[in-house]
Amino acid sequence: MATxxxxxxxxxxxxxxxxxxxxHMVEQLLKKGYTVNVFDIQKRFDNDRVQFFxxxxxxxxxxxxxxxxxxxxxxxxxxxxxxxxxxxxxKVNFMGTKAVVEACKEAGxxxxxxxxxxxxxxxxxxxxxxxxDLPYAKNPIDYYTETKILQEKEVLSANDPDNNxxxxxxxxxxxxxxxxxxxxxxxxxxxxxxxxKFIIGDGKNLVDFTYVENVVHGHILAAxxxxxxSALCGKAFHITNDEPVPFWAFMSRxxxxxxxxxxxxxxxxxxxxxxALFLSLALWLLSPLVTIKxxxxxxxxxxxxxxxxxxxxxxxxxxxxxxxxSLDEAIDRTLQSYPHLxxxxx
Ligand SMILES: NC(=O)C1=CN([C@@H]2O[C@H](COP(=O)(O)OP(=O)(O)OC[C@H]3O[C@@H](n4cnc5c(N)ncnc54)[C@H](OP(=O)(O)O)[C@@H]3O)[C@@H](O)[C@H]2O)C=CC1
Ligand SMILES: CC(C)=CCC[C@@H](C)[C@H]1CC[C@H]2C3=C(CC[C@]12C)[C@@]1(C)CCC(=O)C[C@@H]1CC3
Numbered sequence: 001m002a003t004x005x006x007x008x009x010x011x012x013x014x015x016x017x018x019x020x021x022x023x024h025m026v027e028q029l030l031k032k033g034y035t036v037n038v039f040d041i042q043k044r045f046d047n048d049r050v051q052f053f054x055x056x057x058x059x060x061x062x063x064x065x066x067x068x069x070x071x072x073x074x075x076x077x078x079x080x081x082x083x084x085x086x087x088x089x090x091k092v093n094f095m096g097t098k099a100v101v102e103a104c105k106e107a108g109x110x111x112x113x114x115x116x117x118x119x120x121x122x123x124x125x126x127x128x129x130x131x132x133d134l135p136y137a138k139n140p141i142d143y144y145t146e147t148k149i150l151q152e153k154e155v156l157s158a159n160d161p162d163n164n165x166x167x168x169x170x171x172x173x174x175x176x177x178x179x180x181x182x183x184x185x186x187x188x189x190x191x192x193x194x195x196x197k198f199i200i201g202d203g204k205n206l207v208d209f210t211y212v213e214n215v216v217h218g219h220i221l222a223a224x225x226x227x228x229x230s231a232l233c234g235k236a237f238h239i240t241n242d243e244p245v246p247f248w249a250f251m252s253r254x255x256x257x258x259x260x261x262x263x264x265x266x267x268x269x270x271x272x273x274x275x276a277l278f279l280s281l282a283l284w285l286l287s288p289l290v291t292i293k294x295x296x297x298x299x300x301x302x303x304x305x306x307x308x309x310x311x312x313x314x315x316x317x318x319x320x321x322x323x324x325x326s327l328d329e330a331i332d333r334t335l336q337s338y339p340h341l342x343x344x345x346x
Contacts, residue, residue: 013037016077018044039066067107076115093147118173124302159234177212178337191260200305201269206244211330244309257335259343
């Protein structure tokens with residue numbers, strides 16, 4: 001194959017490339033010999049090998065220059081769930097994704113890989129080894145997830161082999177790893193303020209936590225296997241560590257690894273849920289006077305007190321996926337990457 005064709009095949013754009021997952025995507029893609037463009041609303045790192053395009057993905061005209069000569073676009077941009085901004089979720093995750101699809105088609109990008117979420121099928125009740133055949137949640141756990149469903153449907157239905165445009169979606173769950181601004185920092189903050197005393201439920205509920213490098217590996221395999229007549233076209237794939245763990249054992253391991261005490265008292269699931277619901281209601285009533293963002297929310301209680309782990313057999317079968325970093329190794333690497341969050345021993 002002529003060099004220019006080979007390098008065109010390896011030219012990609014990471015939309016959301018300044019974010020947590022996006023930065024890890026960029027690092028691995030560069031290691032694998034891809035030429036990488038980043039499109040993001042902000043620039044959070046410097047790298048001479050990356051071409052940055054700053055803009056809002058809702059603006060198709062802003063996206064087009066970042067997609068010229070590119071064969072694969074990875075779309076992993078989203079407002080943070082914690083921003084709690086319904087209008088923004090709808091605008092970016094739904095309308096913005098329509099703009100991404102249109103811009104890809106117009107620029108002649110052949111493959112679009114969306115970062116969706118396994119939570120698109122989660123309604124707050126147990127899911128054990130859930131497959132991709134589960135229906136979309138009728139009552140998603142929050143509005144953010146509702147717009148992730150709209151977004152995934154939009155991307156998968158855009159798959160159009162007749163026009164040489166192929167789409168797929170990766171559904172990760174509980175991504176963690178170095179530089180994650182959410183899971184470990186939120187947990188440490190909760191521990192520091194004395195909020196990590198209680199285990200919700202009996203502590204036996206299994207959950208997937210997925211190391212960021214495995215999530216990246218799934219995305220790259222998806223891009224490399226996405227082609228005419230492949231099983232990936234227009235389909236979604238769970239990517240997990242394939243090692244579900246008790247939610248509270250994972251939390252305790254992170255906390256003790258950073259010298260914080262693990263939670264030890266149990267509180268029944270339904271009591272926690274109704275307390276969180278009552279708290280949300282009280283804060284909503286007070287919202288004209290004061291704005292408080294609670295750590296303890298019904299959605300978090302559902303995430304912390306139910307089983308929700310997913311099968312990644314489809315990804316193994318159709319793209320040869322296998323986690324590249326074990327959960328043990330992943331936790332160790334993550335703990336080492338947060339020296340500033342470690343509590344000094346008394
Ligand atoms: N983290 C997790 O556990 C999971 C994440 N996901 C999905 O993975 C993807 C990546 O998540 P993560 O890396 O954690 O998220 P981040 O918030 O770290 O990264 C998202 C990036 O997209 C940028 N962005 C937001 N809005 C726009 C816009 N309008 N135009 C251009 N760029 C924009 C963000 O900028 P800014 O920071 O300024 O908003 C940020 O740089 C998301 O789609 C998320 O839904 C799915 C399952 C689990
Ligand atoms: C499994 C999964 C989807 C993980 C990623 C999300 C996490 C950032 C949060 C999900 C549940 C959250 C949670 C807490 C902290 C942040 C999460 C792990 C608490 C432990 C915070 C303190 C409490 O009051 C209980 C919360 C339970 C859920």
